Amino acid sequence: MTRFHPESPEIAQDSLSRLRFIADFRKQMHTSLSKGNRAAYEADIAASVDEAASVEERRAAVRAALERHPYFRGWSSMLLASQDLMWRVVGQSVAHDTERMKLRFKALAPQAIGSVTLDGDLSGPDYVVRADVHRMPGGYMGAGGDDDMQAGALYDLGGAIYQLGIGNKAGGLLNDSRGRTVVAHLRARFPNLAPLRILDMGCGVGHNTVPLAAAFPDARVTGIDVGAPLLRYAHLRAEGLGHAVHFIQDNAEHTKFHDASFDLVVSQIMLHETSRAASARIIAESRRLLRPGGVAIHLEVPLRAEDGDDFDHVMWLWEQHYNAEPNISGVMDDDLAGMARSAGFSDVMLGYQAIPSAGSEQSAFTPRKTSKSFGFWLVLSGIA
Numbered sequence: 001m002t003r004f005h006p007e008s009p010e011i012a013q014d015s016l017s018r019l020r021f022i023a024d025f026r027k028q029m030h031t032s033l034s035k036g037n038r039a040a041y042e043a044d045i046a047a048s049v050d051e052a053a054s055v056e057e058r059r060a061a062v063r064a065a066l067e068r069h070p071y072f073r074g075w076s077s078m079l080l081a082s083q084d085l086m087w088r089v090v091g092q093s094v095a096h097d098t099e100r101m102k103l104r105f106k107a108l109a110p111q112a113i114g115s116v117t118l119d120g121d122l123s124g125p126d127y128v129v130r131a132d133v134h135r136m137p138g139g140y141m142g143a144g145g146d147d148d149m150q151a152g153a154l155y156d157l158g159g160a161i162y163q164l165g166i167g168n169k170a171g172g173l174l175n176d177s178r179g180r181t182v183v184a185h186l187r188a189r190f191p192n193l194a195p196l197r198i199l200d201m202g203c204g205v206g207h208n209t210v211p212l213a214a215a216f217p218d219a220r221v222t223g224i225d226v227g228a229p230l231l232r233y234a235h236l237r238a239e240g241l242g243h244a245v246h247f248i249q250d251n252a253e254h255t256k257f258h259d260a261s262f263d264l265v266v267s268q269i270m271l272h273e274t275s276r277a278a279s280a281r282i283i284a285e286s287r288r289l290l291r292p293g294g295v296a297i298h299l300e301v302p303l304r305a306e307d308g309d310d311f312d313h314v315m316w317l318w319e320q321h322y323n324a325e326p327n328i329s330g331v332m333d334d335d336l337a338g339m340a341r342s343a344g345f346s347d348v349m350l351g352y353q354a355i356p357s358a359g360s361e362q363s364a365f366t367p368r369k370t371s372k373s374f375g376f377w378l379v380l381s382g383i384a
């Protein structure tokens with residue numbers, strides 16, 4: 001038996017072997033086997049695409065041709081099958097350990113250093129409830145009772161395997177590379193900022209809220225999300241890791257906090273799971289919540305249309321079309337820096353921050369990415 005952290009579900013040895021296989025398999029799919037898609041495009045598709053057509057028409061033609069191509073169809077089917085297999089194996093571990101986790105959660109209150117506050121009246125936004133994001137069975141909101149933590153436990157284990165499977169080892173089983181990248185960006189860009197009130201919007205199970213609490217031990221760290229089962233589990237997880245985080249069920253588009261409540265507001269890979277309109281509202285809300293001189297960082301998937309060609313654009317949209325991630329196109333194509341300026345931010349910066357190595361709070365920033373590696377996250381930052 002093993003655990004990813006002190007409060008994670010127990011994973012039996014045979015499940016761990018399966019999960020390792022799935023992570024390795026997915027890494028092959030995303031590296032060597034994915035090269036076959038580019039080869040298929042260059043050999044069988046590129047020459048037939050009308051260079052004079054508009055960019056949208058060209059991309060639509062590439063996508064339609066790829067969807068008819070046997071290599072892409074086989075590759076996509078295998079990737080989808082591995083995603084569903086991952087949820088099945090992870091689901092078995094969660095099911096075996098659910099009652100123990102519920103008891104652990106109930107026992108937390110008297111000695112907890114953080115908290116969880118739920119709002120039973122909050123309904124999930126359309127983009128969260130319309131489909132099971134990442135094909136995770138049951139989605140983020142869950143349908144269980146007052147002690148339901150299933151979505152949190154599934155997301156915790158599945159999210160770590162998913163990240164390992166795109167070759168991004170830096171987060172490891174704690175899946176915390178985003179929070180550590182936010183800290184590296186802050187240390188490099190705002191070395192004098194010592195935030196005492198930090199908000200993480202769309203915190204999920206707190207994978208990347210905990211590193212903020214670790215980096216700023218004097219701060220009161222709050223994480224909000226719409227999913228109650230995620231937040232219950234996030235509380236259990238953060239307590240197990242020994243970090244004080246206050247989790248609140250709230251909608252990042254229009255939170256319940258007063259103006260200027262925070263010194264630092266972040267979101268991490270949330271915008272690409274919302275919509276174009278919601279992204280603009282969330283960026284504006286982060287501005288409202290900051291005191292003058294406070295800083296916002298919105299971290300996203302490292303995919304900008306200007307850093308790839310038509311083929312890349314179509315491949316980067318794979319997750320949107322087949323894995324229920326609704327707004328990858330918004331992150332790739334929208335004028336995110338313009339949205340931040342319209343919301344009232346100054347000194348806006350958009351670019352790629354490298355994932356720092358374990359134990360480090362330093363990494364390189366580059367406005368344009370020259371490599372296709374996933375060793376970066378996209379960051380949008382600005383001052384209120």
Ligand SMILES: C[S@@+](CC[C@H](N)C(=O)[O-])C[C@H]1O[C@@H](n2cnc3c(N)ncnc32)[C@H](O)[C@@H]1O
Nearest residue numbers: 140202203204207208225226251252253268270
């Ligand atoms: C991909 S997860 C990222 C979790 C976490 N930020 C991380 O980096 O590990 C996106 C999260 O955003 C949440 N979310 C989506 N829209 C939201 C909204 N409008 N308000 C609050 N949370 C939202 C989802 O429930 C989900 O937990």
